[in-house]
Amino acid sequence: MNTRPLPLADDRSSERGDAARNRTRLLEAAALLVAERGVDAVTMDDVAARAGVGKGTVFRRFGSRAGLVRALLDHSEREFQQGFLFGPPPLGPDAEPLDRLVAFGRARIELVEVQGELLRAAESAAESHYFAPSHLVSLTHVDALLRAAGVGGDTRLLATSLVASLEATLVLHQWRELGYPLRQLADNWAELAHRVVTGTSASARDTRVVT
Known part of the structure; x- marks a missing residue:
């Protein structure tokens, strides 16, 4: 990859x-x-x-103020990018693609806990944050993990949907307004990743391993 x-x-x-x-x-x-x-x-x-x-x-x-917000986000995103591209496993290399995908989502949600307002502001300040290089880095990474895990079909489109579920605006809404604990949101991401890659839930896979 x-x-x-x-x-x-x-x-x-x-x-x-x-x-x-x-x-x-x-x-x-x-x-x-x-x-x-x-x-x-x-x-x-x-x-x-x-x-x-x-x-x-x-x-x-x-x-402008929007430019300042983007620069602040860049600083945070650089550290996050270094982690998932070059850091220790399971977030970084030398781990299975599915494990890295799960770790990516968990790390992203953890980042929202610390810098959620900044991330949310950057998403809303940009004319289209979907074309922002920091967004494209994450999208390309998730796409590559899906392909490495053997997922078929249009993995780029699938990666777009997965990354969208980690956007700060949505995570903050689920956490602060709907009352879901961040740990539950992270566990839900892990469940989603398992279903996308293996077609089964994480709990079902763990049951098969035990038996």
């Missing part, structure tokens, strides 16, 4: 060291404010004041 990462949005790999440090400083200030107040309450003025710079510096760096 090809595990070469796709470029994430706003890739700054060629950015000069001092510029990269300043950008990191602004992102760290923004992340602290999001953690304290929630993403909807954070303004560009707030970020500038926390980082000790003028508001114009923030606008020159990120363009």
Whole structure:
């Protein structure tokens, strides 16, 4: 399976060291404010004041509040991408495709617990987050896992449906408004993954192993 990462949005790999440090400083200030107040309450003025710079510096760096939110999401997504492409199993390589698929969904739901508001804001801020590089990375990864597991048919379309079930907007609604514990949502993802890949439930497979 090809595990070469796709470029994430706003890739700054060629950015000069001092510029990269300043950008990191602004992102760290923004992340602290999001953690304290929630993403909807954070303004560009707030970020500038926390980082000790003028508001114009923030606008020159990120363009708009939506650009800042996307940059914050990129920082989080890079770490997540490193985990499922190069990290230890079962999330990373050297595990069976089904086990990696289950681990991917569980890790994504766990991320929503910590950064759900940021993820939700990024989904709503983008004109179409379905074309965002970070989304395409996850979609390509799930598609590859399905094919490696021997799933037939249009795996890209199937992967699109699976990834959609992990979007922060939906997970937050299920958790906060419908009252489903995050652990139950993660277990439901595991059940869904088993049914898609094997045609049977996880509990049914465990029963066969025991008997």
